[in-house]
Amino acid sequence: MSNPQLGDRKFIIGGFFCLIILIYICRLFYIQIIDEQYKDEAINNALRKRTEYPVRGYIFDRKGRLLVQNEPSYDLMIIPKETKGCDTMGLCEVLQINKQEYLRRYKKAIQAPNSPRKESIFEKQMSAPVYAALQEKMYRFKGFFVQKRTVRKYPRPIAAHLLGYVGEVTKEKAEKDPYYREGDYIGVTGIEKSYEEALRGIKGIQIAITDVHNKMVGRYMEGKYDTLAIPGKPLYCSIDIDLQEYGEKLLKGKKGACVAIEPSTGEILAVISSPSYDPNLLVGGKERARNFTKLYYDTLNLPLFNRALTAMYPPGSIFKLIGALIAQDDGLIDRNTVYPCAMGYPPMGGKPKCHAHGGGKNLPGSVAASCNSYYSYVFREIVDQKKYPVFKDGYNHWRDQVKTFGPGTRLGTDLPYDKPGNVPSTEYYDKVFGKNGWRSNTIVSLGIGQAELLLVPLQMANVVATIANRGYYYTPHCIKGVGNEKYLDPKFKVKHYVGVQKQEAYQNVIDGMQGALEPGGTAFTNRIKDIVVCGKTGTAQNPHGDDHAVFLAFAPRDNPKIAIACIVENAGFGNTWSAPIVTLMIEKYLKGKTDRPEVEKRMMEANLIDKKKPVAEKHR
Amino acid sequence: MSRDQNNIFAGADRLIIITYVVLVILGWLNIYAAVYDEDHQNILDTSQKYGKQLIWISGAVIIAVSILLIDANFYTAFAYGFYGIVLFINIMVLFLGKEVKGSKSWFRFGDIGIQPAEFMKFAVNLALAKFLSNTNIVVSQQFRLRLNDLIKNYKNTVYALVFMVVPALLIMKFQKETGLAIVFVAFIIVLYREGMSVNFLIFGLLAATLFVVTLVVTQITSLLIALAVIGGAAILFIKRSRKNLIILALIFVCSAGVVLATNYVYNHLEPHQKDRIDILLQKKVDPKGKGYNVRQSKIAIGSGGFLGKGYLQGTQTKYDFVPEQDTDFIFCTVGEEWGFVGSTTIIFLELFLILRVIFLSERQRSDFSRIYGYGVAAVLFFHVAVNIGMTIGLMPVIGIPLPFFSYGGSSLWAFTILLFIFVKLDANRLLILR
Structure with missing residues (x-):
């Protein structure tokens, strides 16, 4: 029914239509004429960026010998839109893939974030024979080209944990950090990770504008934004290749770690974690993935686990050194202090136990003989000293002093992932024993480096370096310098003074350590001709099985060149397994060779992992 | 006006037909540009979409001519018949159709496909016109708060709504073509014109x-x-x-x-529908993911500038940055290659066609013709507004074509039928006595 009143509604309807269209026209005017943003983005879309990958920096040892170098590697790239007329079957044959796999990769290359008009990786890091075969027939594979990159190569298969490895960047990282694109390489662990920014160099980019036929029509802004790849900086490592290699040979077949530091600089001379692996296993495309999986699932040996920095061990008797230093500093004991020992600590009914070392000892003697009773007394003297009416304050004083030597906090080295270890707090013991449920005697085994006390091998080495320096240390680091200018982070040039500065105290302790390698000392069997070695054995009880063998030492006594700590898991006495390794390495480093080839042979051949360990020699 | 029965165009509105032809040809040229590929340069190549579109266009011409040849009374008399038949076909497609991307709304005959939901538009329009042109029908005009008034006033509105809601639900719920179902909202404009x-x-x-x-x-x-x-x-x-x-x-x-x-x-809502709403309301920024289409569409259009980059010179559309650029996003090709001038030309052509239809509707003597005409205008406008609105980021992404312009046989044929029935009704207007 036509209602004349409704005739006006045609204007409303028509007007509404016109209004909407007017809004659209305004919008079009805005985005097409006023707003330049879309034009820029359109140019961006049509730009072809070609990345030139820089060569990753070489790594040298402290004497300038090559530790890590590069080897060319070839990625096969695809531009899907240009593959028309490609000899697909031929390509599949060369790459040894089937048609399904070809189509799968092709599909991946055309889907976002890839584009049919843009290049993406088709086959990663082709092996040399594949590359050779491909190169011959390349003219038949339209839309494909080879991009050259480099991968790592290790002339000597050592220091895997220290160096770390280079892997593909994770998706998250690539999204967060504009430097990386998916498929790029990045240092994943070790030095490769900590010095990634220096090592990676700077990528070069060439930007071209293309027309509708995907032909290059020119360089973007006349090449104003093109850049050349800048190679990564060389890295001068503080490691001594020979020492590192020698240490790895000695620790082969054993689980454990060994860290050697140059006390006068804090430079790490060798850092060994055993079992290790050949770093050459973790380069390359498919092989790396396969090898990594194999190493990752070796749960018995944990070859990827860096024990030197992340395994926390009870330190055992080596910790007595710190006790002796703190007590002397507090004026509680001196060189001539003697405590009774009845094959154990008398006040607690002979616990902790001790061994037959021939009567009460003075301070240096107690270090050399490693008397458990002596250091139980020393621990109590410190905690219960009169200065602190409340024994918990005494305990905190002890704890604070210990922590100045490094244990309980991350040392802050230039290697990623070092663990802090553990020096238990009063709150912890309150929780375990109740607020009033513990006394100094309850936790007296802390004095001999047991109970909840945990250190990583790097911290043990740092402790001995501190004693070698008589009271200070430089934060351990594995780099002498970055780049040709040998830049070193200033934080590694700062002397850290520990809580004990009384030189006499160090004198007495070092006398004891020297005594350990003299007749009557715990490591007498491992003495070295011509070099005064100051050492300390440790035999750390642990919940995982037989005692860990621990030994630390520095040498020579005056003007020390090397401080070193070694731990061999579940091996027994420190003197049997760790002391030989440490002293052999000291010989190697200071003299270049050992005078004790039979010890060297025994250590290198001993295998404590695969078969039941040989019966330990009688401990002296 | 000549009443020469030998001339099928007798009385047919020239302006509408010319605008229609211009839009169809421009659409075809832009489909060629959107799909253009160095390897297939022949615009008549039927293995490509532009070649196929030419076949669809030929079919559309035959359909248009046939519609003009048939007596106008036929459409009035068989309005409900058309509605019933098309509705039936839309139900049959659920059983006989082929599933494409999760929705079962296509009949396949070898290489070609027909989507019956497109044809529902003209059928609903016919039925609605028939129903509302019944002299006893009054679409409610007043608002009172008494129950019997409410029933009396709104009963017929509700009946009229049923004509749209039934196929809309069928298409949305069972054929899973939300975009094609939403179109029926446009008929509200017709109800409004008729006194709602x-x-x-x-x-x-x-x-x-x-x-x-x-x-x-x-x-x-x-x-x-x-x-x-x-x-x-x-x-x-x-x-x-x-x-x-x-x-x-x-x-x-x-x-x-x-x-x-x-x-x-x-x-x-379906997750992708939620995303489209969120992106439009800028609650979610995701230029590489769900918002990718709209973002790339805006870049393509925005980069066209005032005069555009020239025919076949669009880099954005060439490199397939914009998806669906031959169908739902065809306007990007126009925007990029023809610039502001080209885009406004197309918009004005569509607007002119719609306003012309309204103008002609108002001069009808028959209520049926007028109501049908408004239906045509409303449906066309809804498509234009939503389609172009989504390419420039003013509407959520709803997959409906640009009338006479987008690639696709079903939509072209359906719009042709929709429009030419009206052209025929209008050509016949002087023969109708009130």
Whole structure:
């Protein structure tokens, strides 16, 4: 029914239509004429960026010998839109893939974030024979080209944990950090990770504008934004290749770690974690993935686990050194202090136990003989000293002093992932024993480096370096310098003074350590001709099985060149397994060779992992 | 006006036909540009979409001519018949159709496909025109608050709505083609022209606004906003009679209903539909993911500038940055290669066609013809507004074609039938006695 009143509604309807269209026209005017943003983005879309990958920096040892170098590697790239007329079957044959796999990769290359008009990786890091075969027939594979990159190569298969490895960047990282694109390489662990920014160099980019036929029509802004790849900086490592290699040979077949530091600089001379692996296993495309999986699932040996920095061990008797230093500093004991020992600590009914070392000892003697009773007394003297009416304050004083030597906090080295270890707090013991449920005697085994006390091998080495320096240390680091200018982070040039500065105290302790390698000392069997070695054995009880063998030492006594700590898991006495390794390495480093080839042979051949360990020699 | 029966174009509106032909040809040329590929340069190559479109266009011409040849009374007389048949075919497609991307709405005959839902538009329009042109029918005009009045007033509106809602639900729920179902909303414009109370539109508009507001802010906030607006209206503009207060209270209750229903509706949308809404409301920024289409579409159009990059010179559309650029996003090709001038030309052509249809509708003697004409205008406008709106980021992405322009046989044929029935009705208008 036509209602004349409704005739006006045609204007409303028509007007509404016109209004909407007017809004659209305004919008079009805005985005097409006023707003330049879309034009820029359109140019961006049509730009072809070609990345030139820089060569990753070489790594040298402290004497300038090559530790890590590069080897060319070839990625096969695809531009899907240009593959028309490609000899697909031929390509599949060369790459040894089937048609399904070809189509799968092709599909991946055309889907976002890839584009049919843009290049993406088709086959990663082709092996040399594949590359050779491909190169011959390349003219038949339209839309494909080879991009050259480099991968790592290790002339000597050592220091895997220290160096770390280079892997593909994770998706998250690539999204967060504009430097990386998916498929790029990045240092994943070790030095490769900590010095990634220096090592990676700077990528070069060439930007071209293309027309509708995907032909290059020119360089973007006349090449104003093109850049050349800048190679990564060389890295001068503080490691001594020979020492590192020698240490790895000695620790082969054993689980454990060994860290050697140059006390006068804090430079790490060798850092060994055993079992290790050949770093050459973790380069390359498919092989790396396969090898990594194999190493990752070796749960018995944990070859990827860096024990030197992340395994926390009870330190055992080596910790007595710190006790002796703190007590002397507090004026509680001196060189001539003697405590009774009845094959154990008398006040607690002979616990902790001790061994037959021939009567009460003075301070240096107690270090050399490693008397458990002596250091139980020393621990109590410190905690219960009169200065602190409340024994918990005494305990905190002890704890604070210990922590100045490094244990309980991350040392802050230039290697990623070092663990802090553990020096238990009063709150912890309150929780375990109740607020009033513990006394100094309850936790007296802390004095001999047991109970909840945990250190990583790097911290043990740092402790001995501190004693070698008589009271200070430089934060351990594995780099002498970055780049040709040998830049070193200033934080590694700062002397850290520990809580004990009384030189006499160090004198007495070092006398004891020297005594350990003299007749009557715990490591007498491992003495070295011509070099005064100051050492300390440790035999750390642990919940995982037989005692860990621990030994630390520095040498020579005056003007020390090397401080070193070694731990061999579940091996027994420190003197049997760790002391030989440490002293052999000291010989190697200071003299270049050992005078004790039979010890060297025994250590290198001993295998404590695969078969039941040989019966330990009688401990002296 | 000549009544020469030998000339099928006798009385047919030349302007409409010319505009139609121009749009179809421009559409075809732009499909060629959108799909263009160095290896297939022959515009007649039927293995490519532009070649196929030429076949569809030929079919459309035959259909148009046939429609003009048939007696106009046929469409009036068999309006319900058409509706029934097309509805039946749309049900059959659920059983005989081929599943494409999760929706079963296509008949396949070898290489070609027909989507019957497209044809539902003209069928609904015919049925609606037939129903509303019945002299006894009055679409409600007044708003009163008495139950029998309500029933009397709104009964026919409700019946009219049923004509649209049934196929809309069928297409949305069972054929899973939400875009094609939403189109039926356009017929509200016809009801409005035929006397539907403005209150419906106001209510609808308010509900839609509230829906959007609730999605942007929280439920509580939007309720407070509604309360404030209504309270403000009560204080400032409206005589505070008891009746008006009751009405305002009712409006508030309805608003509360809408607000509370919003989250329910939103949570029951398909994930991709949620994303499209979120992107439009800028609640979600995801240029590489769900918002990719719209972003690339805007880049393509925006990069066209004033005059465009020239035919076949568009880099954005060439490199397939914009998906679906031959169908739903065909306007990008226009925007990029023909610039502001080209885009506005196309928009004005479409607008001219629509306004011309309205103008012609108003001169009809027969109610049926007028109502049908408004249906044509409404459906065309809805397509133009939503399609172009989505390419420039003013509408959510709803997959409906640009009339006469996008690639696709079903939509071209359906729009041709829709339009040419009206052209025939109009050509015949002088023969109809009131």
